[in-house]
Amino acid sequence: MRLLVTGGAGFIGANFVHQTVRERPDHQVRVLDALTYAGNRASLDPVADAVDFVHGSIADAELVDRLVADADVVVNFAAESHNDNSLDEPEPFLQTNLVGTYRLLEAVRRHGVRLHHVSTDEVFGDLELDDQARFTEDTPYRPSSPYSSTKAGADLLVRAWVRSFHIAATISNCSNNYGPYQHVEKFIPRQVTNVLNGVKPKVYGTGANVRDWIHVDDHNRALHAVLDRGTLGHTYLIGADGEADNLTVVRAILRALGKPDDWFDFVSDRPGHDLRYAIDASKLRGELDWKPQYADLDSGLAATVQWYADNRAWWEPAKQATEDGYTRLGR
């Protein structure tokens, strides 16, 4: 199996490559990554001997055509992925998330190659805090931010290429991931590395917003289940029943690092901040016989906190620039 992993130097993609090299020795893995601020070659160091790395963009039609022609399956993780950045400077989101996905679609169509497109639950917009509802595969798209609207657009392109051109594709929409190798701009690593630097965590608004946390390894096992047993043309929602509000998460981080419960600051809110995400993963659990190995956020958080404590050399080079950007945004 020749696997082309786009965005494989990012958080989820790098963990996917690690898992694949560890558990699927028959797979030949090639990574295509543009190494934006979010991509990091060092994330692939532990598997460097087993992976062919190509530096380039999914929006480069000629390069994508050549690499897709040489693959059996493409898994597309490549994206601009951070909401705060999309509110500040949307253009790269349109280029990578929309134009890049379009280039991949045209290439897999030309060469008859299977595509799995990795997407997010944010395409569905948000849920009320005091509601029991959860997202399902039938929930209408209602994205809120430039990031989530470009991800929604990309999903719709994939669906259109399946229907109109019969490409062999699947889509997954996952909830918030945590684990090693996540960029320090994201909520959990930002707060963990702040505390490790002696700085108080920063909580947007009131901290009541809810996210549905899943360990990145559980997400990636679900992706392998879709690749192995998923029905072509179908969408699968991925989530591990990990709902928690941001205050609960920040207090869990403070506990893990031996700080008092109230050792954090409230900062100004993100514009258009989605209230709550929650995934109903019944289809994935039932049809594909997947279940998470991490029962809840607490079971994976301690190891994640320890990973950041042990791997300062990985995150320190990005920390100052990230915090300078947040200072400029007042967050």
Ligand code: NAD
């Ligand atoms: P990330 O920002 O950590 O990594 C993105 C990677 O894509 C980086 O290595 C970057 O260099 C690369 N990239 C960006 N533009 C590119 C381009 N034009 N061509 C090639 N490579 C490019 O993101 P992540 O958190 O690992 O997310 C991966 C995917 O999973 C994204 O599609 C995201 O929408 C989706 N997703 C993320 C989460 C989450 O919680 N992080 C949850 C659900 C879905």
Ligand code: DAU
């Ligand atoms: O739901 C899946 C999505 O999860 C993915 O599609 C995105 O790529 C990923 O970035 C993530 O989006 P969020 O916007 O939910 O993640 P983020 O880590 O930026 O923020 C999580 C929550 O924490 C959110 O409610 C905003 C809040 N937050 C974030 C930061 C960075 C804070 O309170 N303080 C912070 O410093």
